[in-house]
Amino acid sequence: MDIFKWQQVIEFSRTFQTELDCKKYLAELKWKDGFTCRKCGHQGSQIRKDYARTCNKCSDTESAGADTLLHKVKFGLVKAFHICFEMSTSTKGLSAMYVAKRYAINRKTAMSFMHKVREAMKSGENHPMQGEVHVDEFVVGGQEAGHTGRSYGGKKKKTVCAVELTGEGKVRRFYALKIKDLSAKSLRSIFESHLDKAAQVITDEWKGYWPISKDYTIKQRPSELGLNFKALHTMIHQVKSWLRTTYSWVSKRHIDRYLSEFSNRINRSQNKETIFYILITRMVNQDKIYISMVPDC
Ligand SMILES: [Zn+2]
Structure with missing residues:
Protein backbone atom coordinates (compact mmCIF):
# COMPACT_ATOMS: atom_id res chain seq x y z
CA MET A 1 0.00 0.00 0.00
CA ASP A 2 1.00 3.60 -0.40
CA ILE A 3 1.87 5.19 2.88
CA PHE A 4 0.55 8.72 2.92
CA LYS A 5 3.67 10.84 3.31
CA TRP A 6 4.48 14.48 3.76
CA GLN A 7 2.25 17.15 5.02
CA GLN A 8 0.65 18.85 2.03
CA VAL A 9 -2.97 19.46 2.73
CA ILE A 10 -4.08 19.55 -0.94
CA GLU A 11 -2.53 16.20 -1.66
CA PHE A 12 -4.12 14.87 1.50
CA SER A 13 -7.59 16.15 0.60
CA ARG A 14 -7.28 14.68 -2.87
CA THR A 15 -6.32 11.29 -1.48
CA PHE A 16 -9.20 11.14 0.98
CA GLN A 17 -12.19 12.65 -0.82
CA THR A 18 -14.86 10.08 -0.02
CA GLU A 19 -15.84 7.68 2.74
CA LEU A 20 -14.76 4.84 0.44
CA ASP A 21 -11.26 6.33 0.01
CA CYS A 22 -10.89 6.29 3.79
CA LYS A 23 -12.35 2.81 4.20
CA LYS A 24 -9.98 1.48 1.57
CA TYR A 25 -7.03 2.97 3.46
CA LEU A 26 -8.24 1.59 6.80
CA ALA A 27 -8.83 -1.87 5.32
CA GLU A 28 -5.33 -1.95 3.84
CA LEU A 29 -3.85 -1.02 7.22
CA LYS A 30 -6.05 -3.35 9.22
CA TRP A 31 -5.53 -6.44 7.10
CA LYS A 32 -2.03 -5.78 5.81
CA ASP A 33 -0.91 -9.13 7.26
CA GLY A 34 -4.01 -10.93 6.01
CA PHE A 35 -7.52 -11.45 7.32
CA THR A 36 -8.47 -13.60 10.31
CA CYS A 37 -12.15 -13.80 11.22
CA ARG A 38 -12.81 -12.25 14.62
CA LYS A 39 -15.61 -14.76 15.27
CA CYS A 40 -14.25 -18.12 14.11
CA GLY A 41 -10.59 -17.54 13.25
CA HIS A 42 -10.99 -18.63 9.61
CA GLN A 43 -8.69 -16.85 7.17
CA GLY A 44 -10.66 -16.92 3.92
CA SER A 45 -12.91 -13.97 3.10
CA GLN A 46 -14.76 -12.00 0.44
CA ILE A 47 -13.99 -8.32 0.03
CA ARG A 48 -17.16 -6.21 -0.05
CA LYS A 49 -17.70 -3.06 -2.06
CA ASP A 50 -17.07 -0.93 1.02
CA TYR A 51 -13.86 -2.90 1.77
CA ALA A 52 -15.47 -4.80 4.64
CA ARG A 53 -14.67 -8.51 4.78
CA THR A 54 -17.12 -11.38 5.00
CA CYS A 55 -15.80 -14.62 6.42
CA ASN A 56 -16.14 -17.58 4.04
CA LYS A 57 -16.93 -19.92 6.89
CA CYS A 58 -19.26 -18.17 9.34
CA SER A 59 -20.38 -15.23 7.13
CA ASP A 60 -19.54 -12.64 9.77
CA THR A 61 -18.97 -9.26 8.13
CA GLU A 62 -16.40 -6.93 9.65
CA SER A 63 -16.18 -3.32 8.50
CA ALA A 64 -12.82 -1.67 7.99
CA GLY A 65 -13.39 0.58 11.00
CA ALA A 66 -14.78 -2.06 13.37
CA ASP A 67 -12.90 -2.48 16.66
CA THR A 68 -10.71 0.54 15.99
CA LEU A 69 -10.78 4.09 17.34
CA LEU A 70 -12.48 5.06 14.06
CA HIS A 71 -15.48 2.81 14.61
CA LYS A 72 -18.83 4.48 13.90
CA VAL A 73 -17.51 8.02 13.86
CA LYS A 74 -20.69 10.12 13.88
CA PHE A 75 -19.50 12.71 11.41
CA GLY A 76 -17.94 10.31 8.92
CA LEU A 77 -14.44 9.20 8.06
CA VAL A 78 -13.55 12.03 5.67
CA LYS A 79 -13.85 14.57 8.48
CA ALA A 80 -12.24 12.17 10.96
CA PHE A 81 -9.22 11.69 8.67
CA HIS A 82 -8.86 15.44 8.20
CA ILE A 83 -9.04 16.08 11.94
CA CYS A 84 -6.35 13.42 12.51
CA PHE A 85 -4.26 15.02 9.79
CA GLU A 86 -4.58 18.48 11.31
CA MET A 87 -3.94 17.30 14.84
CA SER A 88 -0.85 15.35 13.80
CA THR A 89 0.72 17.92 11.51
CA SER A 90 -0.16 21.25 13.12
CA THR A 91 2.61 22.83 15.10
CA LYS A 92 0.15 23.95 17.76
CA GLY A 93 -2.61 22.13 19.54
CA LEU A 94 -6.16 22.62 18.28
CA SER A 95 -9.06 23.41 20.57
CA ALA A 96 -12.34 21.49 20.35
CA MET A 97 -14.08 24.79 19.56
CA TYR A 98 -11.83 25.36 16.55
CA VAL A 99 -12.32 21.82 15.25
CA ALA A 100 -16.09 22.02 15.79
CA LYS A 101 -16.36 25.21 13.71
CA ARG A 102 -13.96 24.12 11.02
CA TYR A 103 -15.69 20.78 10.41
CA ALA A 104 -19.25 21.84 11.21
CA ILE A 105 -19.66 19.35 14.02
CA ASN A 106 -20.89 19.57 17.58
CA ARG A 107 -18.27 20.76 20.09
CA LYS A 108 -18.80 17.83 22.44
CA THR A 109 -18.52 15.39 19.57
CA ALA A 110 -15.28 17.08 18.49
CA MET A 111 -13.95 16.95 22.04
CA SER A 112 -14.71 13.27 22.43
CA PHE A 113 -13.14 12.36 19.09
CA MET A 114 -10.05 14.45 19.84
CA HIS A 115 -9.56 12.52 23.07
CA LYS A 116 -9.51 9.31 21.05
CA VAL A 117 -6.83 10.79 18.83
CA ARG A 118 -4.81 11.81 21.90
CA GLU A 119 -5.22 8.28 23.22
CA ALA A 120 -3.60 7.04 20.01
CA MET A 121 -0.82 9.60 20.43
CA LYS A 122 0.16 8.08 23.75
CA SER A 123 3.67 6.72 23.75
CA GLY A 124 4.03 2.98 23.27
CA GLU A 125 6.77 3.13 25.94
CA ASN A 126 8.92 0.98 23.67
CA HIS A 127 11.89 3.31 23.46
CA PRO A 128 13.05 4.28 26.94
CA MET A 129 15.12 7.45 27.21
CA GLN A 130 18.86 6.95 27.34
CA GLY A 131 21.99 8.98 28.00
CA SER A 251 -9.56 18.65 33.82
CA LYS A 252 -7.68 16.16 35.93
CA ARG A 253 -9.25 13.32 34.01
CA HIS A 254 -7.80 14.39 30.71
CA ILE A 255 -4.48 15.89 31.62
CA ASP A 256 -2.48 12.81 30.62
CA ARG A 257 -4.08 12.94 27.18
CA TYR A 258 -3.11 16.56 26.67
CA LEU A 259 0.40 15.77 27.85
CA SER A 260 0.56 12.88 25.35
CA GLU A 261 -0.47 15.22 22.56
CA PHE A 262 2.23 17.70 23.55
CA SER A 263 4.96 15.04 23.85
CA ASN A 264 3.88 13.56 20.54
CA ARG A 265 4.37 16.94 18.88
CA ILE A 266 7.87 17.34 20.34
CA ASN A 267 9.00 13.76 19.79
CA ARG A 268 7.64 13.20 16.31
CA SER A 269 9.99 15.73 14.72
CA GLN A 270 12.27 12.88 13.65
CA ASN A 271 9.58 11.25 11.50
CA LYS A 272 7.49 14.10 10.15
CA GLU A 273 6.95 12.44 6.78
CA THR A 274 5.06 9.50 8.16
CA ILE A 275 3.31 11.15 11.08
CA PHE A 276 -0.22 10.74 9.72
CA TYR A 277 0.45 7.13 8.77
CA ILE A 278 1.75 6.40 12.28
CA LEU A 279 -1.26 8.03 13.92
CA ILE A 280 -3.86 6.25 11.77
CA THR A 281 -2.04 2.94 12.22
CA ARG A 282 -2.23 3.37 15.97
CA MET A 283 -5.92 4.28 15.75
CA VAL A 284 -6.57 1.12 13.76
CA ASN A 285 -4.60 -1.04 16.17
CA GLN A 286 -6.05 0.37 19.39
CA ASP A 287 -8.45 -2.06 20.90
CA LYS A 288 -12.04 -0.92 21.17
CA ILE A 289 -11.71 -1.16 24.96
CA TYR A 290 -10.02 2.22 24.76
CA ILE A 291 -13.17 3.68 23.24
CA SER A 292 -15.23 2.98 26.32
CA MET A 293 -12.47 4.53 28.39
CA VAL A 294 -12.88 7.81 26.56
CA PRO A 295 -15.82 9.57 28.17
CA ASP A 296 -18.19 11.72 26.15
CA CYS A 297 -17.31 15.00 27.73
ZN1 LIG B 1 -15.78 -16.58 10.57
Whole structure:
Protein backbone atom coordinates (compact mmCIF):
# COMPACT_ATOMS: atom_id res chain seq x y z
CA MET A 1 0.00 0.00 0.00
CA ASP A 2 1.00 3.60 -0.40
CA ILE A 3 1.87 5.19 2.88
CA PHE A 4 0.55 8.72 2.92
CA LYS A 5 3.67 10.84 3.31
CA TRP A 6 4.48 14.48 3.76
CA GLN A 7 2.25 17.15 5.02
CA GLN A 8 0.65 18.85 2.03
CA VAL A 9 -2.97 19.46 2.73
CA ILE A 10 -4.08 19.55 -0.94
CA GLU A 11 -2.53 16.20 -1.66
CA PHE A 12 -4.12 14.87 1.50
CA SER A 13 -7.59 16.15 0.60
CA ARG A 14 -7.28 14.68 -2.87
CA THR A 15 -6.32 11.29 -1.48
CA PHE A 16 -9.20 11.14 0.98
CA GLN A 17 -12.19 12.65 -0.82
CA THR A 18 -14.86 10.08 -0.02
CA GLU A 19 -15.84 7.68 2.74
CA LEU A 20 -14.76 4.84 0.44
CA ASP A 21 -11.26 6.33 0.01
CA CYS A 22 -10.89 6.29 3.79
CA LYS A 23 -12.35 2.81 4.20
CA LYS A 24 -9.98 1.48 1.57
CA TYR A 25 -7.03 2.97 3.46
CA LEU A 26 -8.24 1.59 6.80
CA ALA A 27 -8.83 -1.87 5.32
CA GLU A 28 -5.33 -1.95 3.84
CA LEU A 29 -3.85 -1.02 7.22
CA LYS A 30 -6.05 -3.35 9.22
CA TRP A 31 -5.53 -6.44 7.10
CA LYS A 32 -2.03 -5.78 5.81
CA ASP A 33 -0.91 -9.13 7.26
CA GLY A 34 -4.01 -10.93 6.01
CA PHE A 35 -7.52 -11.45 7.32
CA THR A 36 -8.47 -13.60 10.31
CA CYS A 37 -12.15 -13.80 11.22
CA ARG A 38 -12.81 -12.25 14.62
CA LYS A 39 -15.61 -14.76 15.27
CA CYS A 40 -14.25 -18.12 14.11
CA GLY A 41 -10.59 -17.54 13.25
CA HIS A 42 -10.99 -18.63 9.61
CA GLN A 43 -8.69 -16.85 7.17
CA GLY A 44 -10.66 -16.92 3.92
CA SER A 45 -12.91 -13.97 3.10
CA GLN A 46 -14.76 -12.00 0.44
CA ILE A 47 -13.99 -8.32 0.03
CA ARG A 48 -17.16 -6.21 -0.05
CA LYS A 49 -17.70 -3.06 -2.06
CA ASP A 50 -17.07 -0.93 1.02
CA TYR A 51 -13.86 -2.90 1.77
CA ALA A 52 -15.47 -4.80 4.64
CA ARG A 53 -14.67 -8.51 4.78
CA THR A 54 -17.12 -11.38 5.00
CA CYS A 55 -15.80 -14.62 6.42
CA ASN A 56 -16.14 -17.58 4.04
CA LYS A 57 -16.93 -19.92 6.89
CA CYS A 58 -19.26 -18.17 9.34
CA SER A 59 -20.38 -15.23 7.13
CA ASP A 60 -19.54 -12.64 9.77
CA THR A 61 -18.97 -9.26 8.13
CA GLU A 62 -16.40 -6.93 9.65
CA SER A 63 -16.18 -3.32 8.50
CA ALA A 64 -12.82 -1.67 7.99
CA GLY A 65 -13.39 0.58 11.00
CA ALA A 66 -14.78 -2.06 13.37
CA ASP A 67 -12.90 -2.48 16.66
CA THR A 68 -10.71 0.54 15.99
CA LEU A 69 -10.78 4.09 17.34
CA LEU A 70 -12.48 5.06 14.06
CA HIS A 71 -15.48 2.81 14.61
CA LYS A 72 -18.83 4.48 13.90
CA VAL A 73 -17.51 8.02 13.86
CA LYS A 74 -20.69 10.12 13.88
CA PHE A 75 -19.50 12.71 11.41
CA GLY A 76 -17.94 10.31 8.92
CA LEU A 77 -14.44 9.20 8.06
CA VAL A 78 -13.55 12.03 5.67
CA LYS A 79 -13.85 14.57 8.48
CA ALA A 80 -12.24 12.17 10.96
CA PHE A 81 -9.22 11.69 8.67
CA HIS A 82 -8.86 15.44 8.20
CA ILE A 83 -9.04 16.08 11.94
CA CYS A 84 -6.35 13.42 12.51
CA PHE A 85 -4.26 15.02 9.79
CA GLU A 86 -4.58 18.48 11.31
CA MET A 87 -3.94 17.30 14.84
CA SER A 88 -0.85 15.35 13.80
CA THR A 89 0.72 17.92 11.51
CA SER A 90 -0.16 21.25 13.12
CA THR A 91 2.61 22.83 15.10
CA LYS A 92 0.15 23.95 17.76
CA GLY A 93 -2.61 22.13 19.54
CA LEU A 94 -6.16 22.62 18.28
CA SER A 95 -9.06 23.41 20.57
CA ALA A 96 -12.34 21.49 20.35
CA MET A 97 -14.08 24.79 19.56
CA TYR A 98 -11.83 25.36 16.55
CA VAL A 99 -12.32 21.82 15.25
CA ALA A 100 -16.09 22.02 15.79
CA LYS A 101 -16.36 25.21 13.71
CA ARG A 102 -13.96 24.12 11.02
CA TYR A 103 -15.69 20.78 10.41
CA ALA A 104 -19.25 21.84 11.21
CA ILE A 105 -19.66 19.35 14.02
CA ASN A 106 -20.89 19.57 17.58
CA ARG A 107 -18.27 20.76 20.09
CA LYS A 108 -18.80 17.83 22.44
CA THR A 109 -18.52 15.39 19.57
CA ALA A 110 -15.28 17.08 18.49
CA MET A 111 -13.95 16.95 22.04
CA SER A 112 -14.71 13.27 22.43
CA PHE A 113 -13.14 12.36 19.09
CA MET A 114 -10.05 14.45 19.84
CA HIS A 115 -9.56 12.52 23.07
CA LYS A 116 -9.51 9.31 21.05
CA VAL A 117 -6.83 10.79 18.83
CA ARG A 118 -4.81 11.81 21.90
CA GLU A 119 -5.22 8.28 23.22
CA ALA A 120 -3.60 7.04 20.01
CA MET A 121 -0.82 9.60 20.43
CA LYS A 122 0.16 8.08 23.75
CA SER A 123 3.67 6.72 23.75
CA GLY A 124 4.03 2.98 23.27
CA GLU A 125 6.77 3.13 25.94
CA ASN A 126 8.92 0.98 23.67
CA HIS A 127 11.89 3.31 23.46
CA PRO A 128 13.05 4.28 26.94
CA MET A 129 15.12 7.45 27.21
CA GLN A 130 18.86 6.95 27.34
CA GLY A 131 21.99 8.98 28.00
CA GLU A 132 21.54 12.24 29.89
CA VAL A 133 17.97 12.64 31.14
CA HIS A 134 16.71 15.48 33.31
CA VAL A 135 13.66 14.92 35.51
CA ASP A 136 11.57 17.56 37.29
CA GLU A 137 8.03 18.28 38.50
CA PHE A 138 5.65 21.10 37.62
CA VAL A 139 2.06 22.13 38.27
CA VAL A 140 -0.69 23.18 35.86
CA GLY A 141 -4.20 24.53 36.14
CA GLY A 142 -5.91 26.15 39.08
CA GLN A 143 -6.30 29.89 39.04
CA GLU A 144 -3.43 30.38 36.65
CA ALA A 145 -5.49 28.84 33.87
CA GLY A 146 -6.75 32.08 32.36
CA HIS A 147 -9.83 32.52 34.51
CA THR A 148 -9.46 35.56 36.68
CA GLY A 149 -10.81 35.37 40.17
CA ARG A 150 -12.22 31.88 39.85
CA SER A 151 -10.75 28.62 40.79
CA TYR A 152 -12.00 25.71 38.74
CA GLY A 153 -11.76 22.62 40.85
CA GLY A 154 -9.31 24.28 43.23
CA LYS A 155 -6.03 22.50 43.42
CA LYS A 156 -3.38 22.59 40.76
CA LYS A 157 -2.43 19.38 39.03
CA LYS A 158 0.98 17.96 39.68
CA THR A 159 3.02 16.41 36.93
CA VAL A 160 6.45 14.86 36.60
CA CYS A 161 8.39 15.22 33.38
CA ALA A 162 11.61 14.06 31.79
CA VAL A 163 13.71 15.31 28.91
CA GLU A 164 16.30 13.30 27.00
CA LEU A 165 19.16 15.48 25.83
CA THR A 166 21.37 15.37 22.78
CA GLY A 167 25.13 15.65 23.19
CA GLU A 168 24.74 19.40 22.62
CA GLY A 169 22.26 19.73 25.47
CA LYS A 170 19.25 20.11 23.15
CA VAL A 171 15.90 18.37 23.62
CA ARG A 172 15.68 15.00 21.92
CA ARG A 173 12.48 13.77 23.56
CA PHE A 174 10.09 14.87 26.27
CA TYR A 175 7.47 13.04 28.36
CA ALA A 176 5.22 14.17 31.19
CA LEU A 177 2.76 12.33 33.42
CA LYS A 178 0.14 13.35 35.93
CA ILE A 179 1.03 12.39 39.52
CA LYS A 180 -1.02 12.67 42.69
CA ASP A 181 1.78 13.93 44.93
CA LEU A 182 5.55 14.41 45.00
CA SER A 183 6.34 11.18 46.82
CA ALA A 184 9.00 8.77 45.57
CA LYS A 185 6.27 6.30 44.67
CA SER A 186 4.54 8.81 42.38
CA LEU A 187 7.75 10.19 40.88
CA ARG A 188 8.85 6.67 40.05
CA SER A 189 6.10 6.39 37.41
CA ILE A 190 8.04 8.38 34.81
CA PHE A 191 11.19 6.33 35.44
CA GLU A 192 9.33 3.09 34.89
CA SER A 193 7.42 4.23 31.82
CA HIS A 194 10.04 6.20 29.97
CA LEU A 195 13.59 5.81 31.31
CA ASP A 196 16.21 3.22 30.53
CA LYS A 197 17.84 1.72 33.63
CA ALA A 198 21.23 2.85 32.31
CA ALA A 199 20.21 6.49 31.78
CA GLN A 200 22.26 9.18 33.54
CA VAL A 201 19.52 10.97 35.42
CA ILE A 202 19.83 14.45 36.88
CA THR A 203 17.22 15.94 39.20
CA ASP A 204 17.02 18.87 41.56
CA GLU A 205 17.66 18.26 45.27
CA TRP A 206 14.17 17.04 46.19
CA LYS A 207 14.38 14.13 48.63
CA GLY A 208 11.55 12.28 46.85
CA TYR A 209 14.16 11.05 44.36
CA TRP A 210 16.39 9.43 46.99
CA PRO A 211 14.63 6.06 47.18
CA ILE A 212 14.56 5.83 43.37
CA SER A 213 18.35 6.10 43.21
CA LYS A 214 18.54 2.49 44.38
CA ASP A 215 17.40 1.43 40.91
CA TYR A 216 18.58 4.29 38.70
CA THR A 217 21.74 6.37 38.44
CA ILE A 218 20.59 9.72 39.79
CA LYS A 219 22.72 12.79 40.39
CA GLN A 220 21.18 15.75 42.15
CA ARG A 221 22.10 19.37 41.66
CA PRO A 222 20.51 22.59 42.87
CA SER A 223 17.95 23.94 40.44
CA GLU A 224 19.09 27.60 40.74
CA LEU A 225 15.61 28.64 39.61
CA GLY A 226 15.80 26.34 36.63
CA LEU A 227 19.12 27.65 35.32
CA ASN A 228 20.72 24.24 35.78
CA PHE A 229 17.94 22.60 33.77
CA LYS A 230 17.55 24.98 30.89
CA ALA A 231 16.23 22.61 28.19
CA LEU A 232 13.80 21.03 30.61
CA HIS A 233 12.51 24.35 31.86
CA THR A 234 12.00 25.60 28.32
CA MET A 235 9.81 22.52 27.73
CA ILE A 236 7.88 23.09 30.96
CA HIS A 237 7.32 26.69 30.01
CA GLN A 238 6.04 25.65 26.58
CA VAL A 239 3.66 22.97 27.79
CA LYS A 240 2.23 25.28 30.45
CA SER A 241 1.65 28.17 28.13
CA TRP A 242 0.15 25.87 25.48
CA LEU A 243 -2.30 24.45 28.01
CA ARG A 244 -3.14 27.92 29.26
CA THR A 245 -3.84 29.41 25.84
CA THR A 246 -5.43 26.48 24.03
CA TYR A 247 -7.45 24.96 26.84
CA SER A 248 -8.89 27.38 29.33
CA TRP A 249 -9.20 24.61 31.84
CA VAL A 250 -7.66 21.18 31.80
CA SER A 251 -9.56 18.65 33.82
CA LYS A 252 -7.68 16.16 35.93
CA ARG A 253 -9.25 13.32 34.01
CA HIS A 254 -7.80 14.39 30.71
CA ILE A 255 -4.48 15.89 31.62
CA ASP A 256 -2.48 12.81 30.62
CA ARG A 257 -4.08 12.94 27.18
CA TYR A 258 -3.11 16.56 26.67
CA LEU A 259 0.40 15.77 27.85
CA SER A 260 0.56 12.88 25.35
CA GLU A 261 -0.47 15.22 22.56
CA PHE A 262 2.23 17.70 23.55
CA SER A 263 4.96 15.04 23.85
CA ASN A 264 3.88 13.56 20.54
CA ARG A 265 4.37 16.94 18.88
CA ILE A 266 7.87 17.34 20.34
CA ASN A 267 9.00 13.76 19.79
CA ARG A 268 7.64 13.20 16.31
CA SER A 269 9.99 15.73 14.72
CA GLN A 270 12.27 12.88 13.65
CA ASN A 271 9.58 11.25 11.50
CA LYS A 272 7.49 14.10 10.15
CA GLU A 273 6.95 12.44 6.78
CA THR A 274 5.06 9.50 8.16
CA ILE A 275 3.31 11.15 11.08
CA PHE A 276 -0.22 10.74 9.72
CA TYR A 277 0.45 7.13 8.77
CA ILE A 278 1.75 6.40 12.28
CA LEU A 279 -1.26 8.03 13.92
CA ILE A 280 -3.86 6.25 11.77
CA THR A 281 -2.04 2.94 12.22
CA ARG A 282 -2.23 3.37 15.97
CA MET A 283 -5.92 4.28 15.75
CA VAL A 284 -6.57 1.12 13.76
CA ASN A 285 -4.60 -1.04 16.17
CA GLN A 286 -6.05 0.37 19.39
CA ASP A 287 -8.45 -2.06 20.90
CA LYS A 288 -12.04 -0.92 21.17
CA ILE A 289 -11.71 -1.16 24.96
CA TYR A 290 -10.02 2.22 24.76
CA ILE A 291 -13.17 3.68 23.24
CA SER A 292 -15.23 2.98 26.32
CA MET A 293 -12.47 4.53 28.39
CA VAL A 294 -12.88 7.81 26.56
CA PRO A 295 -15.82 9.57 28.17
CA ASP A 296 -18.19 11.72 26.15
CA CYS A 297 -17.31 15.00 27.73
ZN1 LIG B 1 -15.78 -16.58 10.57
